[in-house]
Structure formats: structure tokens, C-alpha cells
Amino acid sequence: MAVSLDRLEHSRSALAHAVSPTTWRQALAIAPSDASFAPALRVGLAVTVVLVGGGILGRPDLAGFAALGSLCSAFGRYEPYPRRAGKIALVSALIIAYASFGALLGATTTSVAVQVLAISISAGIAAMLLTAFAITGPGAVILIFASTAAVAFSHTAADIATVFTTVSVGAAVGWVASMLPALVHPVGPAQLAVARALAAVDSRQQGPARAAVARARTVVALNPGTRAHRLGLVTLLDDAEALLDAWANGDDPTHASDVLAHERELRKIRRYDALEVRAVQFDTPPQNFFAAGLAQLTARPLVVNAVRIAAAAGLAAWCAILLGFEHPLWATMGAIAAMQGITFHTTVQRGIQRLLGNIGGAIFAAGLIALSLGYWQIVVAIVLLQMAAELLVLKNYALTTLAITPMALLMTGLAGHLTPAVTISRIGDTLIGVLVGIVIAALTIEQADRS
Structure with a gap:
């Protein structure tokens, strides 16, 4: 009984945290970041290719599905190319599978109850898969977006095949766009990882700095390049770690500035070879x-989190239905996006940011929809908004959502006419999804999560 009362008090404190003014101020803070234009350009290129292709072929109704497939390029943005190739291929397969599954649902049943149940369960599975395989990026929301769009589009068996083919083409374009920079700057991810590690070391925060160094070692070990170049990067990481050890012991090495000065050169789009080589061997x-991900799939925390997300997604959709909203499956995306946080604090922040970003983005989208833009004007708007989202994602999720919301609505409108009134439903569904997600997260919060 004491344990139950303690958990109840813990959940009550968590809900109080969600409405704290301090929490809301923190959600609006702009984080410092070293965001690169490269990921935004990759995604922008992939989306542009498929949307232009859809327009030239006279199938603007299918261009949105191809664009959804191309969003695989938004995942694994800083991975070394050998690992990126595998992870983007896996994400591509998942987007294709989820879009096809949504098309199958749309073609075989008109029961909203069945659709909500199926999409909710698949949302939990999507979150579990992406977490197990350590795939960073927009998260399970993209997979569910693909599913819900396909549910609305598909009515016959032929539609299932159309969705499968179109999304597959888009995913292939996205994979190629993700890998193209390897032809120009194959050692880029390794140099960027080391540069970011040096920036973290310069902050003198031991925990984050050591994690950044460890991450950089992994990237260097996996990245292609000459042995001398890779050993030079490993040597620099050894020097950076030695600085952390010295500072931890109260020393102040005089050569610290010499080590950290390499950061600027490493960020340039060229191979940087002016590094000493003292390392004898790699780690x-x-x-x-993939093997590590398979081993993690049955881990209890992942399974529990999948159940939480599935429950929140289903409950959010049912609340939207009871309140009479036209697109209840959109509410599932609000719940999923909020619950992608690692801690409850992160969940609350993402929920606040998604809500505020959706409100601003929906108002902007209403203005764009009211202009009755032509197809090519919509293409330009979608590409610019997607690139803006990629550039802002490390700054603040609210700003990212401010760009993503109109982009998603415009992309949805490619397959059918939308009116400005649809933005009201978007805001309402998001509000429901965020509230349900935060409440479920608070009720199921781990005892150890007291941040």
C-alpha cells in the first residue's frame, strides 16, 4: 500500500511539473547547436526530386507518398556512411511497410475502431524498433504519418500496390540522397564527430564531453578513409581525453588551446590531414x-515503453473521436511525439513545444491553403519548410514543429483538396494527443525518474 501511495504522489508531482511556469520557460529556450546545412540539403534534395518527378508525370496525388518515402533521408544524420547505409535502408523498409499496412487497413475495413487499434499497436512497435536499433531522427511519428495518410487514400487492392510502389521509389531516392555526400567528402562524419567532441571538451563538462569523445571514437572506427587519417583523429581524441583527465585532477594543461584549435579545421568540407599520429591501434x-538491435528488442524497458505509447496513441484517438474531430488518427501522432522523450521532463517539454509549434504552424498553413497555390508553388513551399525544419531541429522542437505542421498539411493536400478549416482539426487533435501523452507518461513514470 505504501508503494502505491508513493507512486501516486510521484505521479502527482509529475503532473504538477507539467504546468510549472519554469517548465514552460525551459520549453521555449533556444538551445545552442552546431547544426550543419548538409543534412537539410540532403533531405531537401530528396524531397525536391520526388515532388518534381510527380509533377512531371502528372501524378501530384502520388507525389506526397513518394515524399514520405524520401523522408528516410532525415534519419541517421551524423552516422558514418557504412552504418548510415544500413540504418537508412532499415528506415526505408519500415516506412514502406507502415505505408503499405495503412493502405491495407484503408482498403479492407472502414471500421474506425479497427483502424485506431491497429495504428496504435503499430505505433508502439515502431517506437520499439527505432529505439532498439539506435536510429536517430524524426522518430516513429514519420512511420505513423505514412500509415495514416495511406489509410485515408486507399480503398481498393490496386491502391495498396500504388502506395507500396510510390513510397518505395521515394525511399530509394532518399537513400541515394543520404549517401551522395560520401562521393565528395567520405571522411566528413568522422571529422565532424571529432570536432563536436572537441567542442564538448572545451565546455569542460566531464559527463557530456566524455560521451562525445566515446561517440567520436565509434564514428572514426566505422568511417572510411586512409589509416593515417583515422589514426590522426584517434590521436586527437586521445589528447582531448587527456585534457579531461587533467582538469578532473585539478591541473591546467598549457597545450589545451593547441588541441582544441583543431575543431575549426575539422569542420571544413575537406579532408584534414595536419594531425600528429601517435596512436598505435584502433579500439x-x-x-x-543490426545485431545489437536484435539483442535489444526484447529488453523490458523497450517493451514497457512500447505498451505506454500504444495505449496513449489509442486513447488519444478515441478522445478525438468522442469530441467529434474529423481526423482522430492525427491525435495519435501528438501522443507519440510527446512520449518520444527519454525522461518525463523531456516528454513534457516536447509536448509543450509540439502544441505551441502546431498552433503557430497551423495558422501559417491556413494562410498558405487560403492562397490556393498551384502545384509548383506548393512544391517550393514544402521543400523550404522541410529544410527549415532540419536546420531548426537542434535549436528548439517548437520551431521545428512550426515548420513541419504546414509542410505536413501541404503534403497531405497533394492527394486531395484541403480547406483552411482543416487546421482547426489539426490543433485540436494535437492538443488531445499531447495531453493524453503527458498524463499517460505521468501515471506510468518510473520511480527513478525524479529529474
């Missing part, structure tokens, strides 16, 4: 990400 090669 043990990192484990294959």
Missing part, C-alpha cells in the same frame, strides 16, 4: 548495429 571495432 575494438564497434558491434554491428
Whole structure:
């Protein structure tokens, strides 16, 4: 009984945290970041290719599905190319599978109850898969977006095949766009990882700095390049770690500025070879990400989180239905996006940011829809908004959502006419999804999560 009362008090404190003015101020803070234009350009290129292709072929109604497939390029933005190739291929397969599953649902049943149940369960599975395989990026929301769009589009068996083919083409374009920079700057991810590690070391925060150094070692070990170049990067990481050790012991090494000065050169789009080589050998090669992911799939925390997300997604959709909203499956995306946080604090922040970003983005979208833009004007708007979202994602999720919301609505409108009134439903569904997600997260909060 005491344990139950303690958990109840813990959940009550969590809900109080969600409405704290301090929490809301923190959600609006702009985080410092070293965001690169490269990921935004990759995604922008992929989306542009498929939307232009859809327009030239006279199938603007299918261009949106191809664009959804191309969004695989938004995942694994800083991974070394060998690992990125595998992870983007896996994400591509998942987007294709989820879009096809949504098309199958739309073609075989008109029961909203069945659709909500199926999409909710698949949302939990999507979150579990992406977490197990350590795939960073927009998260399970993209997979569910693909599913819900396909549910609305598909009515016959032929529609299922159309969705499968179109999304597959878009995913192939996205994979190619993700890998193209390897032809120009194959050592880019390794140099950027080391540069970011040096920036973290310069902050003198031991925990984050050591994590950044460890991450950089993994990237360097997996990245292609000459042995001398890779050993030079490893040597620099050894020097950076030695600085952390010295500072932890109260020393102040005079050569610290010389080590940290390499950061600027490493960020340039060229191979940087002006590094000393003292390292004798590399660390043990990192484990294959796919094997590691398979081993993690049955981990209890992942399974529990999948159940939480599935429950929140289903409850959010049913609340939207009871309140009479036209697109209840949109509410599932609000719940999923909020619950992608690692801690409850992160969940609340993402919920606040998604809500505020959706409100601003929906108002902007209403203005764009009211202009009755032509197809090519919509293409330009979608590409610019998607690139803006990629550039803002490390700054603040609210700003990211401010760009994503009109982009998603415009992309949805490619398959059918939308009116400005649809933005009201978007805001309402998001509000429901965020509130349900935060409440479920508070009721199921881990005892250890007291941040």
C-alpha cells in the first residue's frame, strides 16, 4: 500500500511539473547547436526530386507518398556512411511497410475502431524498433504519418500496390540522397564527430564531453578513409581525453588551446590531414548495429515503453473521436511525439513545444491553403519548410514543429483538396494527443525518474 501511495504522489508531482511556469520557460529556450546545412540539403534534395518527378508525370496525388518515402533521408544524420547505409535502408523498409499496412487497413475495413487499434499497436512497435536499433531522427511519428495518410487514400487492392510502389521509389531516392555526400567528402562524419567532441571538451563538462569523445571514437572506427587519417583523429581524441583527465585532477594543461584549435579545421568540407599520429591501434571495432538491435528488442524497458505509447496513441484517438474531430488518427501522432522523450521532463517539454509549434504552424498553413497555390508553388513551399525544419531541429522542437505542421498539411493536400478549416482539426487533435501523452507518461513514470 505504501508503494502505491508513493507512486501516486510521484505521479502527482509529475503532473504538477507539467504546468510549472519554469517548465514552460525551459520549453521555449533556444538551445545552442552546431547544426550543419548538409543534412537539410540532403533531405531537401530528396524531397525536391520526388515532388518534381510527380509533377512531371502528372501524378501530384502520388507525389506526397513518394515524399514520405524520401523522408528516410532525415534519419541517421551524423552516422558514418557504412552504418548510415544500413540504418537508412532499415528506415526505408519500415516506412514502406507502415505505408503499405495503412493502405491495407484503408482498403479492407472502414471500421474506425479497427483502424485506431491497429495504428496504435503499430505505433508502439515502431517506437520499439527505432529505439532498439539506435536510429536517430524524426522518430516513429514519420512511420505513423505514412500509415495514416495511406489509410485515408486507399480503398481498393490496386491502391495498396500504388502506395507500396510510390513510397518505395521515394525511399530509394532518399537513400541515394543520404549517401551522395560520401562521393565528395567520405571522411566528413568522422571529422565532424571529432570536432563536436572537441567542442564538448572545451565546455569542460566531464559527463557530456566524455560521451562525445566515446561517440567520436565509434564514428572514426566505422568511417572510411586512409589509416593515417583515422589514426590522426584517434590521436586527437586521445589528447582531448587527456585534457579531461587533467582538469578532473585539478591541473591546467598549457597545450589545451593547441588541441582544441583543431575543431575549426575539422569542420571544413575537406579532408584534414595536419594531425600528429601517435596512436598505435584502433579500439575494438564497434558491434554491428543490426545485431545489437536484435539483442535489444526484447529488453523490458523497450517493451514497457512500447505498451505506454500504444495505449496513449489509442486513447488519444478515441478522445478525438468522442469530441467529434474529423481526423482522430492525427491525435495519435501528438501522443507519440510527446512520449518520444527519454525522461518525463523531456516528454513534457516536447509536448509543450509540439502544441505551441502546431498552433503557430497551423495558422501559417491556413494562410498558405487560403492562397490556393498551384502545384509548383506548393512544391517550393514544402521543400523550404522541410529544410527549415532540419536546420531548426537542434535549436528548439517548437520551431521545428512550426515548420513541419504546414509542410505536413501541404503534403497531405497533394492527394486531395484541403480547406483552411482543416487546421482547426489539426490543433485540436494535437492538443488531445499531447495531453493524453503527458498524463499517460505521468501515471506510468518510473520511480527513478525524479529529474
